[in-house]
Amino acid sequence: MRLTQGAFSxxxxxxDDEIRAQIDYALAQGWACSVEYTTDPHPRxxxxxxxxxxxFDLKDAAGVxxxxxxxxxxxxxxxxxxxxxxxxxxxxxMRLSFIxxxxxxxxxxxxxxxxxxxxxxxxxxHSYAANQPEGERY
Amino acid sequence: MxxxxxxxxxTPASIDLQSLIRETDVGEVLARLDAELVGLAPVKTRxxxxxxxxVVERARRQMGLGxxxxxxxxxxxxxxxxxxTTVALRMAEILHRLGYVRKANLVTVTRDDLVGQYIGHxxxxxxxxxxxxxxxxxxxxxxYYLYRPENERDYGQEAIEILLxxxxxxxxxxxxxxxGYRDRMDTFFSSNPGMSSRIAHHIDFPDFSxxxxxxxxxxxxxxxxxxxxxxxIDALAEYIALRRVEPHFANARSIRNALDRARxxxxxxxxxxxxxxxxxxxQTLVAxxxxxxxxxxxxxxxxxxxxxxxLGVANADGAPDxxxxx
Numbered sequence: 021m022r023l024t025q026g027a028f029s030x031x032x033x034x035x036d037d038e039i040r041a042q043i044d045y046a047l048a049q050g051w052a053c054s055v056e057y058t059t060d061p062h063p064r065x066x067x068x069x070x071x072x073x074x075x076f077d078l079k080d081a082a083g084v085x086x087x088x089x090x091x092x093x094x095x096x097x098x099x100x101x102x103x104x105x106x107x108x109x110x111x112x113x114m115r116l117s118f119i120x121x122x123x124x125x126x127x128x129x130x131x132x133x134x135x136x137x138x139x140x141x142x143x144x145x146h147s148y149a150a151n152q153p154e155g156e157r158y
Numbered sequence: 159m160x161x162x163x164x165x166x167x168x169t170p171a172s173i174d175l176q177s178l179i180r181e182t183d184v185g186e187v188l189a190r191l192d193a194e195l196v197g198l199a200p201v202k203t204r205x206x207x208x209x210x211x212x213v214v215e216r217a218r219r220q221m222g223l224g225x226x227x228x229x230x231x232x233x234x235x236x237x238x239x240x241x242x243t244t245v246a247l248r249m250a251e252i253l254h255r256l257g258y259v260r261k262a263n264l265v266t267v268t269r270d271d272l273v274g275q276y277i278g279h280x281x282x283x284x285x286x287x288x289x290x291x292x293x294x295x296x297x298x299x300x301x302y303y304l305y306r307p308e309n310e311r312d313y314g315q316e317a318i319e320i321l322l323x324x325x326x327x328x329x330x331x332x333x334x335x336x337x338g339y340r341d342r343m344d345t346f347f348s349s350n351p352g353m354s355s356r357i358a359h360h361i362d363f364p365d366f367s368x369x370x371x372x373x374x375x376x377x378x379x380x381x382x383x384x385x386x387x388x389x390x391i392d393a394l395a396e397y398i399a400l401r402r403v404e405p406h407f408a409n410a411r412s413i414r415n416a417l418d419r420a421r422x423x424x425x426x427x428x429x430x431x432x433x434x435x436x437x438x439x440x441q442t443l444v445a446x447x448x449x450x451x452x453x454x455x456x457x458x459x460x461x462x463x464x465x466x467x468x469l470g471v472a473n474a475d476g477a478p479d480x481x482x483x484x
Binding site: 072075077078079080081082083084086087 | 260261263282286288289290292293294328331332
């Protein structure tokens with residue numbers, strides 16, 4: 021099951037040139053890019069591991085691509101995303117975030133029904149990948 | 159074989175290099191370089207060669223001939239004040255116009271910006287600088303400070319290694335320009351042979367001649383909206399002749415400092431002589447503004463002592479102290 025989080029996730033995977041073009045757009049807006057990775061694709065997992073600090077004062081996508089490639093080498097077959105942070109007063113938040121790398125095989129999610137008091141049912145998601153300990157997931 | 163014939167059919171039979179040059183408006187950049195920088199013939203020649211090379215490379219690509227991106231890392235060596243930094247600042251724009259770098263972006267750094275203060279601090283610091291410079295030009299001023307042979311635990315070596323790695327692997331993302339005084343850069347390269355071989359262009363900045371220094375002075379004055387009166391023109395020419403043989407002479411930088419001092423004296427003179435200043439008095443430097451320099455007093459004193467020595471009434475020690483110190 022294909023993970024659809026962040027921008028462009030319903031499109032086919034980006035090529036490196038397309039990723040570079042998106043990063044260039046973000047840099048042209050004055051946003052600072054960062055690279056993050058994870059093995060836990062749960063939609064409520066907001067805190068992915070940071071690959072280095074966000075990169076401020078960049079003028080060209082090459083710097084982000086350099087870190088992205090380093091991250092790909094160190095974490096092959098994991099989810100990797102690129103974030104673009106807008107530090108303008110009033111925004112001070114992510115303006116763009118998209119997944120650039122994903123595992124070859126994404127097992128998807130289990131819908132867990134939890135029956136509570138008075139036969140009320142609470143629904144939650146559980147990633148099949150998370151059944152394995154970290155490091156053996158993909 | 160068929161595919162090759164097809165590829166040939168699609169490429170043009172000939173390419174007008176002149177129109178390629180017009181497209182990139184390199185001509186205008188080179189003309190401006192000629193107009194705004196005095197002298198520096200070897201530097202301008204090399205920049206023209208690089209420009210021609212990049213245009214030819216572009217033509218080759220259009221013809222379907224093999225074109226690997228050339229290595230454009232450079233090293234500028236020369237005495238103080240010969241224009242190394244000035245040219246490096248221009249280089250980003252020139253290479254951008256030529257389409258070699260994607261951004262006309264220049265990051266100027268020195269040792270402090272690359273080398274960390276404790277173990278593990280240097281690599282991230284150097285990488286951050288490199289990432290900021292990617293797509294443009296990284297200018298490392300006084301590059302020989304990176305390597306300190308007297309301290310074997312110095313972190314400069316680590317910065318050099320990362321620099322070398324990126325210079326080699328990200329060649330199409332980054333142009334590195336090193337600058338420094340000639341003798342110190344020679345020592346730097348002899349202890350880092352890898353660095354020397356990765357830099358394709360070693361450009362030596364010659365010292366300026368007296369005429370070139372005068373032209374530079376005129377250019378600087380023009381930019382600052384000052385004019386010289388006829389007396390001041392002679393005084394300045396004499397001043398340059400005297401200043402050139404001084405120790406610690408720093409070419410164009412010395413000239414700029416001399417002009418700044420002349421402006422101070424002019425301001426002082428105007429203040430006392432002209433209660434009402436006209437445009438003319440405000441922009442004119444007169445001979446007295448320049449001749450008040452210590453150098454003239456010194457040469458007068460030297461002449462005086464030489465005369466006295468000729469008469470046998472003084473020896474070389476008879477000189478007053480003040481004109482012995484630089």
